[in-house]
Amino acid sequence: MDDPIVARGLNHWFGSGEARKQALFDIDLTVARGSLTVLMGPSGSGKTTLLTLLGCLRDVQEGSVRLLGNELHGATNATLIALRRRLGFIFQAHNLHESLTARQNVIMGLEVHGKIPAALAEQAASHVLKLVGLGDRLDYLPANLSGGQKQRVAIARALVGNPDVIFADEPTAALDKETGANVVALIKRLGRERGTTTLMVTHDNRILDQADRIVTIEDGRIVSDRNKGAGTDAG
Incomplete structure (x- = not known):
């Protein structure tokens, strides 16, 4: 099966005219099916910009991105909508509906x-909430959950549809060490059992030992690409 994420010569800018600033420079990245790839780098380095481009949340301006076999550069709105249905998104802001229970x-x-x-x-909702340790909070409203519990609800929401690819931006930032490790272990298990591919932006050094691969970005460029399975930098 083809690699689910392939970027070639990807460049991106923000602003226009004299204020136009390049955020990504000639990004080449291939992510293997079923793997957990971590994007690291200082704030403002371009990690989240890259994540949102690969996850078809921003338009590709220059270069190529193939997601699940579909070219995103110039893709129709119908294609993007169909692709998003095959993805799971986890963001640092949990974005829960305050009037709905965890299960809802x-x-x-x-x-x-x-x-x-x-x-x-x-x-299905009850099952995945139990997997993230919230089996006793199914009918709680967000106002009655801690920050970490809200984040686990958001993670469960991203996983419940059995996505082909998960895009995660700081998913463990609000979680304690044990819970964060358990969530990442669950994501890794999905990779092994279902072939789910995960691309995760994180500053959380506690979970790096679970990553299959660590890609470091600085000033919009990939400066290190370490495949932990191979023990060497990937080309």
């Missing part, structure tokens, strides 16, 4: 897949 928030992650019987949706 997770069920929303299934709605992009079309009409699903209510009983099956509840079962």
Whole structure:
């Protein structure tokens, strides 16, 4: 099967005219199916910009990005919508609906897949919430959850639809060491069992030992690409 993420010659700018500033420079990156790849680098280095381009949340300006076999540069809106239905997104801001319970928030992650019987949706949501350690908080509103618990609900929402690719931006920032490790272990298990591919931006050094690969970005350029399985820098 083809690699799910392939970027070639990717450049990106913000602003226009004299204020135009280049954020990414000639990015070449291939992410293997089922792997957990971590993007690291200082604030402002371009990590989140790259993540959102690869996840079809920004338009590709120059270069090529192939996501799940589809070219994103110049892609139609219909293609982008169809691709997003195959993705899971986890952001540092949990973005939960305050009027919905934990289980109802997770069920929303299934709605992009079309009409699903209510009983099956509840079962799937309950199952994934238990996997992230919230089996006793299914019917709690966000106001009655801690910051770490809210983040786990957001993670469950991203995982419930069995996405082909997960894009995660600082998913463990609000979690304690044990919970963060457990969440990353769950994501790794999905990679092994289902072939789920994960690209994760993080500053959390505590989870690096679970990564298959660590890509470091500085000033919009890839400066290090370490495949931990091979024990050497990848080309």
